[in-house]
Each structure stands twice: as C-alpha cells, then as structure tokens.
Amino acid sequence: MYKFLARRLLSTIPVLAIVAVLVFLMLRLTPGDPAAILAGDAANTEQIARIREGLGLDRPLPVQFAIWAKSILSGDLGESFYFKMKVTSLIGQRLEATLSLATLTIIFAVFTAVPLGVLAAWRFGGWFDRILMGFSVMGFSVPVFVLAYILIWIVSLKLGWLPVQGYKPIAEGFGPFIRHLILPAITLSVIYIALIARVTRASVLEALGEDYIRTARAKGLPESRVLIRHALTNAAVPIVTVIGIGIALLIGGVVVTESVYAIPGLGRLTVDAVLARDFPTIQGVILFFSVIYVMINLLVDLSYVFFDPRIRY
Amino acid sequence: MAFSRKLAAFAAFATLAAAGVALAQEKVLRIVPHSNLAILDPIWTTAYMSRNHGYMIYDTLFGTDEKNQIKPQMVEEWTASPDKRLWTFKLRKGLEFHDGKAVTSEDVVASIARWGKRDAMGTALMTFVDRMDTPAPDTFRIFLREACGFLLEALGKPSSNVLFIMPKRVADTDAFKQIDDYTGSGPYIFKRDEFKPGDKAVYLRNAKYVPRKEGPSGSAGGKNVYVDRVEWNLALRDAQAQANALVNGEVDVLEAPAFESVEGLKKAANVQILNPAPAGLQYMARFNHLHKPFDNPAVRRAALAAFSQEPFLKAQVGLKEYYRPCASMFTCGTPYGSPAGSDIQSKSNMKKAQELLKSSGYDGTPVLIMKPTDLASIQKLPDVAAQLLRQAGFKVDLQAMDWQTLVGRRSKKDAPDKGGWHMFLTAWQAHDIWNPIANAALDARGEKSGWFGWASDDKLNDLRAQFMRETDDAKKKQLAEAVQARAFEIGTHAPLGEYVQPVAARKNISGFFTTNGNLYWNLKKN
Numbered sequence: 001m002y003k004f005l006a007r008r009l010l011s012t013i014p015v016l017a018i019v020a021v022l023v024f025l026m027l028r029l030t031p032g033d034p035a036a037i038l039a040g041d042a043a044n045t046e047q048i049a050r051i052r053e054g055l056g057l058d059r060p061l062p063v064q065f066a067i068w069a070k071s072i073l074s075g076d077l078g079e080s081f082y083f084k085m086k087v088t089s090l091i092g093q094r095l096e097a098t099l100s101l102a103t104l105t106i107i108f109a110v111f112t113a114v115p116l117g118v119l120a121a122w123r124f125g126g127w128f129d130r131i132l133m134g135f136s137v138m139g140f141s142v143p144v145f146v147l148a149y150i151l152i153w154i155v156s157l158k159l160g161w162l163p164v165q166g167y168k169p170i171a172e173g174f175g176p177f178i179r180h181l182i183l184p185a186i187t188l189s190v191i192y193i194a195l196i197a198r199v200t201r202a203s204v205l206e207a208l209g210e211d212y213i214r215t216a217r218a219k220g221l222p223e224s225r226v227l228i229r230h231a232l233t234n235a236a237v238p239i240v241t242v243i244g245i246g247i248a249l250l251i252g253g254v255v256v257t258e259s260v261y262a263i264p265g266l267g268r269l270t271v272d273a274v275l276a277r278d279f280p281t282i283q284g285v286i287l288f289f290s291v292i293y294v295m296i297n298l299l300v301d302l303s304y305v306f307f308d309p310r311i312r313y
Numbered sequence: 314m315a316f317s318r319k320l321a322a323f324a325a326f327a328t329l330a331a332a333g334v335a336l337a338q339e340k341v342l343r344i345v346p347h348s349n350l351a352i353l354d355p356i357w358t359t360a361y362m363s364r365n366h367g368y369m370i371y372d373t374l375f376g377t378d379e380k381n382q383i384k385p386q387m388v389e390e391w392t393a394s395p396d397k398r399l400w401t402f403k404l405r406k407g408l409e410f411h412d413g414k415a416v417t418s419e420d421v422v423a424s425i426a427r428w429g430k431r432d433a434m435g436t437a438l439m440t441f442v443d444r445m446d447t448p449a450p451d452t453f454r455i456f457l458r459e460a461c462g463f464l465l466e467a468l469g470k471p472s473s474n475v476l477f478i479m480p481k482r483v484a485d486t487d488a489f490k491q492i493d494d495y496t497g498s499g500p501y502i503f504k505r506d507e508f509k510p511g512d513k514a515v516y517l518r519n520a521k522y523v524p525r526k527e528g529p530s531g532s533a534g535g536k537n538v539y540v541d542r543v544e545w546n547l548a549l550r551d552a553q554a555q556a557n558a559l560v561n562g563e564v565d566v567l568e569a570p571a572f573e574s575v576e577g578l579k580k581a582a583n584v585q586i587l588n589p590a591p592a593g594l595q596y597m598a599r600f601n602h603l604h605k606p607f608d609n610p611a612v613r614r615a616a617l618a619a620f621s622q623e624p625f626l627k628a629q630v631g632l633k634e635y636y637r638p639c640a641s642m643f644t645c646g647t648p649y650g651s652p653a654g655s656d657i658q659s660k661s662n663m664k665k666a667q668e669l670l671k672s673s674g675y676d677g678t679p680v681l682i683m684k685p686t687d688l689a690s691i692q693k694l695p696d697v698a699a700q701l702l703r704q705a706g707f708k709v710d711l712q713a714m715d716w717q718t719l720v721g722r723r724s725k726k727d728a729p730d731k732g733g734w735h736m737f738l739t740a741w742q743a744h745d746i747w748n749p750i751a752n753a754a755l756d757a758r759g760e761k762s763g764w765f766g767w768a769s770d771d772k773l774n775d776l777r778a779q780f781m782r783e784t785d786d787a788k789k790k791q792l793a794e795a796v797q798a799r800a801f802e803i804g805t806h807a808p809l810g811e812y813v814q815p816v817a818a819r820k821n822i823s824g825f826f827t828t829n830g831n832l833y834w835n836l837k838k839n
Contacts, residue, residue, distance in 0.1 A: 050489045
C-alpha cells in the first residue's frame, strides 16, 4: 500500500513536468500579446515594446522557461502580468468559491443520483426507471446556461427566494453563504445527477443478478438491506470512479456557472487570464488543476480498497 | 467577579448593537462597471477601467465641464504671461492626500512629469515645456520654450490618460513601471485590502475631501459624496445576469447595460434608464497604411465612400435613440466637431465607391479585416464593413479572433499574409478623439506615429503642429477643420458614426449629472 502510494506520488512529477512544458509552449505559440493588452487601446507601439521588455517577454523562450521553472521549484508560481499579484494569492482568493460550489454540487449530485440509480435498478423496466432515464437524457442535453436562466427566472425573479448572483464567503455567515450557492449548485449538479444515476443503475443492475444477492434474499434479508449492503456496496467501484472524475471535472469545469451566477472562482480567473494572455496565471492555474486531478485520481484508487477487499496494492 | 462578567457581556452587546446600527445605516452604492479592473495605475495604461478608478481616488488640476470647457479643480487661480510662455498656477487650500499630508506643488510637478511620458497630449505638451518649478508649496510654474495652444486642454483632459495628481513619492515611479501605492487626494479612498480583481473593488468616502463649491459638471465642479462606500462588482459580467441583478435590487447601477437589455429594463418598475454621457462614443475603421492595397490613398478613399454610417449603427446599436451619424472625426457636439472635408464619406454612395475603386488601380488584393468575436460592443461592425467593401468591389478576408488576439496582432507591422492586417474596427469615447492632438488616428508620422495603422503625411503633420502652437480659439477651430479635411482627403481612417451608452440604475439612486465618463460622486441612495 505504502509502496503504491509512494510510486503514485513520484509518478506525478513527470506528469506535472510535461504539463508545465506543454502549457508554457502552447501559450507562447498562440497569438496574442500580453503587453499590447496591458497597455490599453490608445498605447503606441513603442510603449507596448517597453512593457514587453518589462515583463521579460523579449527574452529567448528557453530563458523565460528557465526563470519560470526555477520559481516553481521554489514553490512560487510567479506574479500575474495582468493583476500584479502573486499567482498563489490569486488562486487562494478564488479557491474557496470554487471548492464550495464543487462540494455542494457533488453532495447534491451524490445524495440525489445514487438513491435514484439504485431505485431505478431495483424497478428495472418500470415507470420509475423509464422516467429516470428520460430525465437523465434531458440532464445531459440541456445546456448549463439555459437551466441557469430558467432557475433564476423562476426562483429568484418570480418567487424572490434566492439571490440572482454573487458569492458570500462562509466567513460572512452560513446563511448568506448557502443562499448564494443553492441555485448554482443545483444548476451544475443536474448533469452529474444524470451521469451518476445512470452509472449507479447499470452497476447495481449488474450486481442484482449475482448469486450472492439471490443468497441474501434466500436468507430472508429485508430488500433495503439487500439493495444497500449487498448490491450497492459491490457496485460501488464504478460509481466512486465516476464521482471522482466528476469532482475533478467540476473543479475546472465551473466556468459557465461561475459566469452566469457571477461567482468569483477559479473558472472565471482562468477565463480572465486567458483573455488577457496572462501567462503566469494561466500556467499556475493549469498546474494547480493538474495537481488536483492527480490527487483525486489517487484518492479514488485508494478508495477501491475499502469498497472491494479483493483489491490489493 | 460575576458582576464584572455581566458588565463585560453588556458592554460587548452594546458594542455589537452599535456596530450593527452603524452597518445598517451605512450607505453602499453597488455598481457594475463595464469591465474588469485589473491595472490600478491610470497613467501606466489607457484602459478606461483604470481611468475610472483614477477618478475615484485622485483629483485633477483642471476638469472638463459638460460644455467641454476647461475649469479649475485643484487649481485656485492661474496666470499666463503676455507671450504665453510662463504659466503660474496656485493650488486651492485644503487639498490633502489620504495619508493626511498636504498636496504640494512638488507633488503636482512630479505627477505632470510622469504623465508627460505616457499620455499622447502629455508627450506633445512636454515638447513645449522648458522646465517646471515650485516657488511655493502651493504654487508651481510651467516655462514653455514657445507658446502652445493646448496647455490647459492637456492638463484638464477628461479621458485616458487623465493627469491625476499623486504624491511625489508615487509619481517619481518610472513611467513604464506600475505604481503600488494608491494614495490619492480624491473624493474616495481605495480599500486595497478588500480589492479582489475579478470580484470587487471597494472605495470609502474621503471624509476630509474638500469639494469645490460649484455643482458637478463633467469632470469639473464639486465632487460631493453622499454615500459611505462604493462597491464595484467586477464578477458580474454576463449581460442578462446584470439585468436580472438590477431588477432584483442586488445592484444599484449598471454602467453599460447591453442594448438588447435596455427595452426590458425600461419596463421594470424600479429601474431608470439614463444618459449621463451624451457626448458618447465614436466607431472607427482603421486602415493599415503600410501595406497594399491601403498604402494607396485612392483605395482608402474608395473604402471611405463605401462606408455609409447608418448600416454600422443599425447593426451594432439598433435602437435609433442611442445612435447618430456624425461626419466629424472629432465627435459631433464637441468644440472641434465639424463636417469639414467629409463629403467623400458623408455625401457618397456605393456607385461612387465602385467608380473610385476602379480608378484607384486596386489590384484585387484581399482586404484582411480582423473581427473580434468576444467583444459585443463592436462585434458586428466588421461584418458590415466586409459586406460594404464587397459591394464596392473589394475582395475581403474576414478573420475571426478574440479581441486580445486582435490587440496583439494590430501592433504588428508585418504584411497581412505574414501575421499583419489591413483593417480593424474599434470605438473611442468622445474625449479621446475630440481634437487633433488627442485623436491618435491623426498622428501621421508613418512608422514613428503613435498609433496602429501608421498613417504618413507631412501636410497633416504640419497642420497638427500649427494647431499645437495656435493660441487663438477661432484659429484653432479653423486649423482643426483643416486637419480633418486633410485626414479625409488621404483617408487616415473612417469614422463610422456615434452612439451613447445608456446607464441603468435603480430608481432610488439620484444625482446623476452630465459627465464624460463614469463618475460616481454626487449620487444619492434613498
């Protein structure tokens, strides 16, 4: 187990190194000049050149990369061209909003989708199963922004129950914090509910056909215990995998939701940085996302041990 | 012991209650600006958001009132020698920076020097300045090598880059490095610790600010503040979400609601639509003078003849009450606004454009137009330009890209097929183009010129130089007309009409006044 953990942690180093090189090169090779953006609309070519020089963008690419790599190795993601702040500070400022939204979304999604999926498998082919599968197709198909606007119109503008936009840190009170997150989390969770419910249904359905389920029922166990203790537990590995991937995707995939609900999270930061060709921020955020992905995958792999004792590392 | 605990508890409760009452009474003006605020140095960049931030926290020597007249702001009185080469300015009493130190003439001179290295009018002015000195803490003098006709216009210019007065220690920063001390002497104090780019910027009322007695007018007049705190919501950028938030009372002012939202907002019970900046903005098509076919003035004139303004305005703005065709390169309604020399565009038509193109020697080189796909405020203009040029007989290569790619690419002088360009379209606020010096598109010094497109024309440069030296208002007006006529003659660029940007606000917000930008003093929240 510990060897596996050490091996996996070590394997993140080349992954992150490759990501770093690719991101660095891709940004330099795509069109757009951070200096021209920073200088503003009325700046002239000489002023832009001076700013480019100040940012170090006139130096050869290997030199620029070496400077950046050196600062990363010392734990510094560099300073944003655009915001004139440490990239780590920028990420720190935005992390709470994105993590809160992602956590609430995944809680909504898991606590809704897993029971629905189990019930659908239990009543396979019945009306509940069909409705759920229909909902699932809708959940996949409706764009996030359409759903967001519909929810805002009904819940906020017509009923006046929740705010239209914004984010309140938890430090300002749990009430305002949760009120601002409910609509975005529901909006974002729909697609994950659809995905997790389908996977849960398929896995539980497969488990329900196994001999040990027949044995459990033959022993006279209540159906709820058969479903939860025997079927769901044995079907957990693919469900946990999908949830893990969902969490990883959520961290970086909340851009549209953050835009519509004006949540100052990492998604908006990434968009702003890309639009401003803010190389240090884009590089820092992508590296950060990469670390998150790797860690979540590792946690998912480790969780298999608890759900399936046959798995050994 | 028990009594003292109770006393302490009571004291704590009373403090909290008092704080609660104070918070409840605090008037917060919640504004959604037109864009994100990232750069906090309004001299280092010409970005409008940085300029607006500057107006919140800094003061200016002069302002430009709603009638486009230069009026004193920090200056109490000033005199000019008979030969107009020595200007003496005295600061008014009570000027104080946010750190409690008095504003002195040394702060002013340092601020002028830094601004003079970055701003277009500032750099032009500095070519006339021999030296500046500070004979007294409240007095500074500007010695000119020769008389110049735009000194006050430059010191009081209302748009980027505005001459904001900073403490000397800040203004001494290299003009090509951003400042990191945001101490001003303006009506608001910047809350640096609450600033989160992409989220919010916070400004507190500067209780020690002494406003002028006159009423607010443009960037001049009294800057009275009637709210305790102004919050710029930098996260709310989706147009529909902005409108929803205003209707729901979650924000107080939308600085630039989308035109598509305006009709809906007009119907909302608690929302008012205002037009505080009637001078508006002008659309512009800029030619690249370095490369074929727009290195040929006859081809540029053919394009000018094709660019009737109405189609651009209809497509981009749509609502007739918010746009106006304008044949002037200097913004209609401002001192130099005039139709002089504009016949090639204003009285032309497609048939004329086709004839001009045929006789120009145009060789069929496709015109590469850069179209920004992500900037809604100008996004439709390139499509109209492409269609009109095709009708006139041009071959057109309309290339879509994001605005930032466009911004990077337009600074390249390479040939269009090697990463350069032929044409881009943009919009300017009225006061950025309202005279021959400020209007960057009229700088015709070729590759040395101040703005992308690199127009080259000695006669135009000569006329601009005459304008800079002329001190008589009537003659300046004539020279501005001559500059414009020459610019149309050689086709520096094409003005594409003007529009005003409405502001949407909750009905409990009052005190809006005629401005030339986005200025947030004098507003009351009831």
